[in-house]
Amino acid sequence: MNRYNTLKHIALALTLTISNIGFSQEWTVPEDAKSVVSSVPFSEMTQQQGKDLFNANCKSCHGAIGANAPLPLNPSPGDPASERFAAQVDGALFFKITNGRAGMPSFKNTLSDADRWALISYIRTFHPNYKGAVAENPSAVNTFKGGNIQMKVSFDDEKHMATVNLSGTENGSVVPASSVRVGAFVQRYFGQMKLGEPIKTNASGVATFEFPTDLQGDSIGQLKIIFKLIDEDKYGLVVAEQTVNWGEKFVYQNPLDQNALWGDRTAVPTWLLLSYFGVVLSVFAVIGWVVLQLLKLKNLK
């Protein structure tokens, strides 16, 4: 028992040391990730959002901002108001929050892009020397500046692919609308089901979608696919719908048709029928035998 415990302690100490060696190093962020900036300018609204998100998701480890009271972990989470955070560019913070490392969880799947930017927007309010990255680097947000976007969709039924073509009016002339996010959805009973992540149009205003081959269609395999601009607040509602016929045919099986416990009286499972009549017949056979014996009693001399 004792020896076992000692061994356990050694093992634990080793693991901790190794992990310390591993992670006390610099947390390097790829260069291209560093250059990413928020597409939405930081505002009072994003800051407020970020504050709520911080209190709900981060405070447990990083402590109240400015209090310099992070959890005593190794490596330390650090106080987001500190110089350690202030010295990093937005893209670096975004990368770290998105991917995490060791004790820092990845928020890629739990928080949306916008939420993570909102968090940074909030953290930045504690960095007095910080200058807004959106304003400083406008070329980074080279989304389509014009309006009146028109959407054209063409389908390749063989390959289950669709090409979305966007054009819009900018400075009085019709040009391809590039860097605009398009989302694909399929119509379902109670709403629209998202098909993968939105895709940005390229320089010629084209976004290509590839669909899974096993999408459930209606009884004749028809599906209604919908394309929509994600940034509706910026470009207004731009939608294109198309019905395709390469969905999987839906074959409705009425559960009441099978012989099952939930079936009606004509759909009794065989095993139940056999057990019921088996039991009832044997019980009444014995009863019948007794009655017969009773009637024969007077002849027994």
Next chain:
Amino acid sequence: MSGMLNKEESKSRFDKIADDLIRPMTKNDGLSLQIWIFLLVTVLSLFGYAYFLQLRDGLGVTGLHDYASWGMYISNFVFFVASSLVGMLITAVLGLIGIKWITPIARIAEIVAVAFAMMAGLVIVFDMGRPDRLLNVFIYGRLQSPIVWDLTVVTSYTIISLLLLILPLIPDLAIIKRRLPNAPKWQLLLWNILSFGFVGTPAQYKSIHKMVRVLSILIVPVALAIHTVTSWLFASTLRHGWDSTIFGPYFVSGAFVAGVAWVILAMYFFRHQYNLKAYLHDEVFDKVGKLLVLVSLVYLYFNINEFLVPAYKMKAGDDHHILTLFTGSWAGLFWFSQIFGNILPIILLLFKRMRKPGYMFTIALLVIMGAWIKRYIIVVPTQLHPHLPIQNVPEAFHVYTPTGPEIAITLGTIGMAILIMTILAKIFPVISIWETAEEAGVDHETINQ
């Protein structure tokens, strides 16, 4: 033992036993019986009026509604089925393993069983409102439904219990026929038919023993089935308080408690009214008292499982149900049934001094009250805690309050069960004459002279 008795002794012993046991059938009970019958008739006429109202105006005269569609009637049904199970416990289980002290109470247990099994079926018909609706079970019933199984087992159990009552009666009726040649015509005819030509040949004895044995074995699974299926009426749903895997054994164990208590009441009654102190003596009471402790302990064990485990987990929905039972609006009834219907009887009956007829009568009465209430709080509260909130319905649908007619009909069914027992105990000897004589060492020849 029988070898040691000479003819003379054998004869006088048998005469004494036969006289003692037959006397209650011929004796004019006078005032006490008249009062008893008057009481029962009063209850039954109240029942008659209430049932007339229910037939005329429909189930609206009861407190049942969309949410609590099972109320007092179904609680009472479960209670009756439970009470009838004692026949199987005593004749079959104890009889098959050769326990001797059950001889004086076996027939009493069988009478209790027959009376309650018959009434259980009838209660269902009252609960249906219109009696012709019973036909729907046959026209539309699904084999998949526990209700169809329930009807099947209740019928089978009633038939087998009746046979187990009649078979050991055959030699007795042959005796009575000979000893009371001046009885009324109809009685002689009844005895004649029901003694099936028995004259006491060894082959006839053998045949009766064999039939009783076969039926005693058969009744064990049938009795387990009747109450297990009754429990499945509840347990095969997902509702709070019913969604339980141990409802079958929980019901069966509870049934034995109620049944033994009924047997004690009947024993006490016959002991005094029929002057059978020498047969239903203190020692039998002592033994039955111990039996009640045993079955109550098993029941207590199931209760602990049934309530403690969900109460520990407090699953959403169950929590509300359990709290209303433990500390809420149902707490009074719940704790009454647990304490007076189960825990206290166990503790009291552990003392030999308490296993005396008088005390046991009181204890049995408490147990029966507890047992009835227990069925009520199994059936009703669950329905008032549905998965979806009770809303947009009349205020009265939030609770269930039995009405006068409903109570009268329920009391009437209990009265009918007791009436059946009274009649059976009047036209048949409540203790088996030939088996008592056999145990006293009297030979078959003397018995069948």
